[in-house]
Amino acid sequence: METVLATSLDEALDALTADPGATVLAGGTDLMVSVAYGDLRPSSVVSVRRIPDLHRLDDSFVGAAVTWAELERGPWPAFAEAARTAGSPQIRAVGTLGGNLGTASPAGDGLPFLAAIDAEVVLVSRAGTRSLPWHEFITGPKSTALGAGEIILGASIPPISGKQAFAKVGARSAMAISIASACLLRDDAGSTRIALGSVGPKPMRARRAEEMISAEHSPSSAAIDEFARLVTEEVTPIDDHRSTAAYRRHAAGVISRRLLERCLP
């Protein structure tokens, strides 16, 4: 397995174009597990960690090679909370947002935040740069719209106001893939967004719940109940070795309610 250590976007794009079977490697925390389990045997690997463009981190953009450890100290509280729940300190030191997007697991820890803020995923190739809304980039469980010869540059982050929070339910207190996760944003006018992970084939927004609670400026406990109920109705979880669909649905409602309560004045 040949490895290209690219130090510029040009080099990486050349390598990807030269070998259609090439795979991008950033932190390797997902990729190397797939290789170790024999699920993936790329003909070559293009390491993008040394490309300066992918390390951009400011108020409006997170580069694909930005690590969980960096996001833990980043400007967005809910994103930082999500980053703190990803893997172990060793994994957070090398695992990247680009990897989380590229893997597109329904349980990806960074994805509910990106879904809640309506982030756009920026892709670059020899043909140029394009931006896709998160829900067009992630097309299904572990599948994306990433084209041949394309690299994830990062995610553009729109301005966010108000409060934000993230929560995750897992089988143990750390190093757990989520059974359910959620990110909630609520601005001063009450406009609320809730995105959930691990309760459907890809990260999702609970739009009916959002609409209902956004209309409530100071929600009563009955309104909060209704919000949580709507979330449990909208999610589409499955049974697997981690949990049953029934518990996932229940957990989605519980964490949505708890996040909302945290974001109320």
Place this chain on the structure above:
Amino acid sequence: MSDFTTIGFNERKVDGDSLVTGKPVFAGDLDLDHVLHLALLASPHAHAKIVSIDTSRAEALEGVELVLDHRNTPPTRYTTAGQGYPEPSPYDARMFDTTVRFVGDRVAVVAADTLEIAREACGLIDVEWELLPPVLSIDDSIAEGATIVHPEEDASGIFDAARNIAGAVEAVVGNVEAGFADSDIVVETTCETQYAQHVPLEPHIAQSWMDEHGRLVIYTSTQVPFHARRIVSRVLDIPVHRVRVIKPRLGGGFGVKQEILQEDVLGLVTLRTGRPARWEYSRKEEFVSSRTRHPMRVRVKVGATSDGMITALEMDAISNSGGYGTHGLTVLSNAGSKTLPMYNKAEHIKFSGKAVYTTMPVGGAYRGYGATQGCFPLETAIDEVAVRLGVDPLELRRRNHIRTGETSPLFEELGEGRKGVEMTISSCELGKCLDSGAELFGWEAKRSRPKDEGRVRRGIGLSIHMQGSGIPEVDMGAASIKMNDDGSINLHVGATDLGTGSDTILAQMAAEVLGLPLGKVIVLSSDTDLTPFDVGAYASSTTYVSGTAVVRAATDVKQQVLEVAAAMLGSPADGLMLGDERVTSPDGQSVTLAEINLRSLYGADQKQIAATASFVPSESPPPFMASFVEVEVDIVTGKVTLLDYVAAVDCGQAINPAMAEGQVEGALANGIGYALMEEMVFDGSGRVRNADMARYKLPGTLDLAPIKVILVESHDPTGPMGAKSVGEIGINGPIPSIANAIYDAIGIRLTETPFSPEKVWRAMRDAGIE
């Protein structure tokens, strides 16, 4: 007791420096030239017959040296259990059989120049299967007309193959029916425990080669080197004297390395090819193809008088032994024998049980060895008795627990798969454990506070426990000591340090007897050519059994030292004092150990000062423990969080208190994992769905409560320096203590482990708590 110089001190581990500096001390660290790598073709089916097997494509692959399957290997029936001979486990296994009995069972093994080639060759083996009906649960196994897992005629030692019963046991004292009739209250409960794996940091690994004399050497990560030698000799039909088994450092075992899973195949590959061979299980193979904890369904019935005296106890256990009966009968027996004797005021006791075959992963020895499964219903039933009588569960146990100088008729009635051994408890500080544990935990204060009524509800629970110190009249440990010209000693023990620190505590015992600093004790464990026999590290035997052998050998050596010194000092031996590496006479003259040995080796009356001693225990003094836990239960999510854990343990004299505490802390963490999250999950065809450490959840530090271990002051007159063994007992505490605490918090008695959030949530929903 206080005049010890080494015993009772937290000496550093004798192998600590080499371990932490990464020296090549493990079985896998050995780099052999031209080594063959072995790969396993494991059964994809829970139950199937091999109609035909074609290995020609595998054998034709460049780099493949040998392929083994049922056609070219000995058909001898044996048990993989590394137990005392003759083993109480049935001879129901073959190296390679024509029937597979669980997903992961051996089908074939390839030996090749590289691991990659060996694995590739496994994929080239064509097997034609005749699928047989799987037997996936205890209920499947005991059902009328159930498929028979072991119909073969050459198996032996199976209790009732036609009814899938690998082993069965019954022990009766008094008349339980009459006992229950006379009781004021009777409580009955049935609990189920799940499949779990030991998950040693180091999976099974062994290497083999022919030495310069044409003898087979097996270098293996095992808890039982001498059993390994005997079983390899039997299965391969070669004399014991042609086999040498060496045990280097181990990266953990917890019982799973009390099984002979690789040594037989490695031995055969090396004998057939003349080449060294190496076999290392992947983590997945460790989960799927090695051994597990026997899941059990255990029913307990407890009768008590209104003044809180336990009068009758009945326990009936069904154990899922999986595809083979290894450790089935003995683990089953210990569910009763290592729990019921604690309540020795009961005059009527009945224990019965059976270990049944299924076509699921094979149970084996696992820390706690049945006591873990048995104490769950027993200690929750005792708790329920206390609740119904309105008595503090702490007080109920104070009234009923066994005490020093007392016995239980069950000791004689129930041993490991046979009658036991009558014994009087030579030390029991359970009372002190309850008192000191309750005080540190704040039992009274926590018990008297008002119940929580909000979303998060706290609860407290306790349970009491016993284990054993070796298997009486079965286990044997031996030690050899020789003294060198600088006064140092070589201590050779068959006892098997598997990371527990037994080399260190055995060295401390020898050092104590001989007045040596620990640095002057050179320990070797274990090598069947060099060290005397020991059954190995299991059944909490090492400190007590092997330790006594060390003390005996050291005492013999001490006598020889005094005799030489007597000649040198011109003073009778019986008046001499040994200490600080010298022998001193009553008039103040002294000679050093170095001088004594220089004389003995080079001077007058030359001889090697040395001794070998053995010990077979006539009893098995139990360590005891009182376990206290505080939990909070989130009634919305069902999540159980541990807030506080206190374990007060009576292990006799602690030889090395820090290491004894470490054993208890590790066992508690192990037990907390089993209580709250660890579980092998299967699909509908018996395949493990979470055979890796990402999906099989071990607890992390954040999942554990602050754990506080108290070693209560104790001295067992039969133990070496007053010691008892303490490696297992801790694991038994978490399940019943946490179950009782959950009951205290939310009023629901959980009867199935693990107590996952979902299970607790469902139980609350069923009970109408939202």
